[in-house]
Amino acid sequence: MFSFLAFRDWIHQTVLFKFLLSWCHFIFTTNHHFIFTTNHQFFFTTNHDSILPNEIITDILLRLPTKSLLKCMCVSKSWHQLISSLDFVNTHLKLNKHHIVLFPGIFENIRFCSLPPLFNKQQLTQELFHMDPPCSPPFFVGSVNGLICLFNRRRDTYIWNPNIRKSKKLFKSSWGTSCYTKYGFGYDDSRDDYKALFIDHCGNSYNGEFSNTRVVVNIYSSRTDSWTILHDQLKGIFLLNYSGKFINGEIYWAASTGIHDYNVRNIISFDVANETWGSLELPICREEVFNIKVGVVESELSVLYTCKPGTTSDVWILKDRKVNVSWMKRFTIEYPQYAILYGFDSPIFTFSIYLRQSDDDDILLLIPGKIMIFDGSTKKFKHTAIVKECNTAEIYGESIVNPLTISCKSSA
Template identity: 80%
Template sequence: MDPPCSPPFFVGSVNGLICLFNRRGDTYIWNPIIRKSKKLLKSSWGTSRYTKYGFGYDDKCNDYKALFIDHCGNSCNDELSNLRVVVNIYSSRTDSWTTLHDQLQGIFVLNRLASDTWGSLELPICGEEVFNIKLGVVDSELSVLYTCKAGTTSDVWILKNRRVNVSWMKRFTIEYPQYAILYGFDSPIFTFSIYLNLSDNDDILLLIPGKIMIFDGSTKKFKHATIVKECNTAEIYGESMVNPLTL
């Protein structure tokens, strides 16, 4: 692996393409299989310590998009809820950036994008006491992972019928071992992703920052874990021959 920038920071991955950036604010779309990359036009994103980002594909418009959200304030002591929000969106179809101001407040971004619209959404009722809720992705669906206070189980909720009547459906519950505290989430700002095979009886792959866990698909019980040092949110990567220079 020879990324186009160093040190590379991971924005997201879709259709065999990886979006990266470096500390200078240079952003790239890279296909490591064919060893080709495209450096994006310079943007003003990344000016705050609260920058969040994502990368995805809009199949309706055949458009790859990179999104950066900055929370800007007058001092380093400003609370997140009081900071100004600046949204920068790159479109591969127009090869340009769009900047929006104060459109979102208190948002944490997943590495998935769709249309350029947004709104508020109620979370599912997961229990009497909300202990640990994290947004994430199960396959391609927006999801919530609710971990009980004891840290022994997590309920997986899937957002359904999002274009008509928004509703949440509890998909399954995964069971952690007695030493589950070793596999707890490090920070509430991180997201998760779960990969499911075609059959519900196959293994479940759970990816979180610094950790990769496998659960039995039929019992939903823990089977194996791998600790990955210095890792941001893990992502599923699938090889492709998509050339970023011809997007």
């Protein structure tokens, strides 16, 4: 099906880039003169005075991809200051729509791939690339606004932007005293505050049973560059999936009533701005046995109900949380009879679904160690690809947000 929006964006980018090419020899100051080529490479030429207004230069730079902006920062001090400014970074974050897929490893470093090859089974194995995180092995907490939160076995915690190759090591906290630690990473846009959350379920073990279970919540705030430790929260609630899903200001986990109870009872949310907890009922509450997963479809909270014996899954999305909790069944995907979803039975794993905007509108399902493609019209399985030793993949939006400058901001 023809997409007018995609065509419009393509026309806009093409015209804008041709405009940049036609004016490139006027853009730079007397000290620097710079020319773009069609593949975003550049070189210096003779000196000229700039006659292009700064507003137009800024508008052009805002529409360049992240990697091109990093090159532009090397052109002059004025460009470096402009691109590094908070207003520019935040505006570019809203305009930039380039996404890749992260594959957090179980024992290895993080791998990544652009989205298009994932829809082609033959290209996928040739398109995976390795990242070089600041700690090894990295345990993935979450990502937001181009920043990735991760930690290692020593509980060293980092906020990292792989695009600009900068990371911030957080001060040590007391989290990790339990083998049942759950975590999440989110963003409070009202205060421009990034928060990392670590929840420890602690208790005394006797003959495999836990008694006197207590919950300790550790919250890191980038705005104050400090940790807050809270006790006596989430009594009688056990979070199931290790990494919470951050969606529209809240972090979500599937939850049960005890450490040894893996039946999903409801969904627990953490409001990043207010630091308050909430609870959501499941879309379906029946006596039948379902395999239930919490995940995300595009930018919506979703629940995946896999019916026994596991040949179909109903995809439900949360339509409106702030006014009234409203679930809607989006579609049902159909697996082949021989498909066995090893390792995906446990609710500790989450999923992500990406809907391809193209003629066939294919559905991309990301689950631990596996990528599955479904036909957009019939919702039937098309093909799959294995990504060995990989947790659930994440859709990641690139940015130029510097983790070294997000701490200790002055109050608005």
